[in-house]
Amino acid sequence: MIRFIPTPIGNPKDITLRAIEYFQEAELFFCEDTRQSKKFLRLLQERFGMRYPDAEFVSFNEHNGKDRLSQYTQDIATKNIIYLSDAGTPVISDPGQILVEYCQQNGIEYDILPGATAVTTVYAASGFESGKFLFFGFLPHKGKSRGNALSEVMQSQYDIVLYESPHRLQKTLEEIASKDPNRELFLAKELTKKYQKYYKDKASALAEEFKQTEIKGEWAIVIEGKAVEEKTLSLDDIERIDMPPKVKAKLLSQLSNKSVSEWYQELSSRNSR
Numbered sequence: 001m002i003r004f005i006p007t008p009i010g011n012p013k014d015i016t017l018r019a020i021e022y023f024q025e026a027e028l029f030f031c032e033d034t035r036q037s038k039k040f041l042r043l044l045q046e047r048f049g050m051r052y053p054d055a056e057f058v059s060f061n062e063h064n065g066k067d068r069l070s071q072y073t074q075d076i077a078t079k080n081i082i083y084l085s086d087a088g089t090p091v092i093s094d095p096g097q098i099l100v101e102y103c104q105q106n107g108i109e110y111d112i113l114p115g116a117t118a119v120t121t122v123y124a125a126s127g128f129e130s131g132k133f134l135f136f137g138f139l140p141h142k143g144k145s146r147g148n149a150l151s152e153v154m155q156s157q158y159d160i161v162l163y164e165s166p167h168r169l170q171k172t173l174e175e176i177a178s179k180d181p182n183r184e185l186f187l188a189k190e191l192t193k194k195y196q197k198y199y200k201d202k203a204s205a206l207a208e209e210f211k212q213t214e215i216k217g218e219w220a221i222v223i224e225g226k227a228v229e230e231k232t233l234s235l236d237d238i239e240r241i242d243m244p245p246k247v248k249a250k251l252l253s254q255l256s257n258k259s260v261s262e263w264y265q266e267l268s269s270r271n272s273r
Contacts, residue, residue, distance in 0.1 A: 004090040006115025010192035030060035065098040089117040122220035126186035133159040177203040184224040190217040
């Protein structure tokens with residue numbers, strides 16, 4: 001049995017009782033970073049009296065994940081295993097997906113516990129009213145792929161959630177502002193931690209504000225979806241539509257000062273030429 005257990009994104013008190021119970025029973029931990037996982041479990045032991053597990057800790061990340069599957073085939077099939085990412089829900093922006101797919105393909109029982117994730121936390125805090133959003137994780141760092149991804153984000157009519165590192169945040173804000181300076185953004189710094197802070201304003205204003213701000217910590221961004229442009233028909237548009245003269249005359253009269261009969265006579269006159 002493999003259990004994918006979310007770890008707090010900042011405040012250790014956000015761990016669940018069920019997670020602590022499973023930690024104590026585990027025989028093997030697959031960890032995005034074993035040092036980080038051990039440090040977190042020691043903290044739970046010290047603060048909340050959790051029994052530190054008598055288990056093996058093995059790194060499992062995007063670089064070695066496939067090798068670990070072949071190295072631990074027997075253990076995966078027989079042992080009580082926990083998968084931990086450094087923070088948040090496993091499989092969301094981390095290599096846990098490889099392990100989920102392996103379980104599905106090989107009939108291995110697995111479970112994913114609900115818990116902390118920055119995605120839904122930041123969106124709930126944003127206050128955007130649509131209630132519909134897409135998660136893009138981290139944008140590509142540079143080059144054409146970054147430009148293409150950002151263009152896709154900015155064209156979406158859904159709100160978009162991004163993660164960003166402190167040393168690229170200003171660049172991202174300036175790029176967004178260059179495409180749409182009036183687009184509404186919500187930024188969250190260090191979610192659930194001591195120095196958590198929220199910002200909400202137009203892209204141009206935030207890009208300018210952060211030029212004067214020392215940017216530290218982890219960031220999540222919500223970009224309000226692109227407004228749907230309402231299309232209106234002009235007189236020329238209606239006149240080009242192939243439809244019965246009486247129907248066309250009624251439509252044209254609603255967009256002008258001429259009566260239906262006047263338009264009908266004019267259309268009939270044109271058709272007779």
